Amino acid sequence: MTYTGEYVKICTLDDIYEGEAKLFQVGKYEILLVNVNGKIRAYYARCAHALGLIEPEGFDGEKTITCPVHRWEYDALTGESINPEGSSLFPFDVKIEGNDIFVKVPSVPISDFKVKMFGIYRQKGVLNELGSNS
Ligand code: FES
Numbered sequence: 001m002t003y004t005g006e007y008v009k010i011c012t013l014d015d016i017y018e019g020e021a022k023l024f025q026v027g028k029y030e031i032l033l034v035n036v037n038g039k040i041r042a043y044y045a046r047c048a049h050a051l052g053l054i055e056p057e058g059f060d061g062e063k064t065i066t067c068p069v070h071r072w073e074y075d076a077l078t079g080e081s082i083n084p085e086g087s088s089l090f091p092f093d094v095k096i097e098g099n100d101i102f103v104k105v106p107s108v109p110i111s112d113f114k115v116k117m118f119g120i121y122r123q124k125g126v127l128n129e130l131g132s133n134s
Pocket residue numbers: 047048049050051052067068069070071072
C-alpha cells in the first residue's frame with residue numbers, strides 16, 4: 001500500500017540478527033522489525049484481528065509471526081495472514097543505507113492511521129477473502 005510518510009532511522013543491521021524480531025516506537029507508532037533469513041521487514045505491530053500488540057517473541061525465527069492474543073498467524077516475509085487467511089499486517093516501507101535501517105513512518109496521527117489506513121487495509125483483506133477484488 002502506498003502511503004505518505006517519512007523515513008526514520010530505526011537501528012542498524014548489527015542490531016537485528018537473522019531470525020530476530022524487535023519492537024520499536026516512533027511517536028505513537030509501534031513498529032515490529034523482523035529479520036527473515038537476511039531480509040528486513042517492518043510492520044505496524046498491531047494485529048489485523050483486534051489490534052493486539054504483536055510481540056517480538058511471536059516470531060518463530062524463520063517464517064511465522066503469531067499474535068499472542070488469539071493466535072492469528074502471519075507470514076513473516078509478506079505480512080499476509082496464514083491462519084486464518086485473507087488478512088494482513090500493515091507493512092511499512094524499509095530502506096537500508098549502508099548499515100542503517102530506515103522505516104517509513106506514516107505522517108498522519110495514529111488515530112487517523114488506525115481508522116483510515118489500517119482499517120481500510122484490513123477490510124480489503126476480508127473482501128479479498130470473500131472473492132471480491134474491489
Ligand atoms: S488480536 Fe491478534 S489474534 Fe486476536
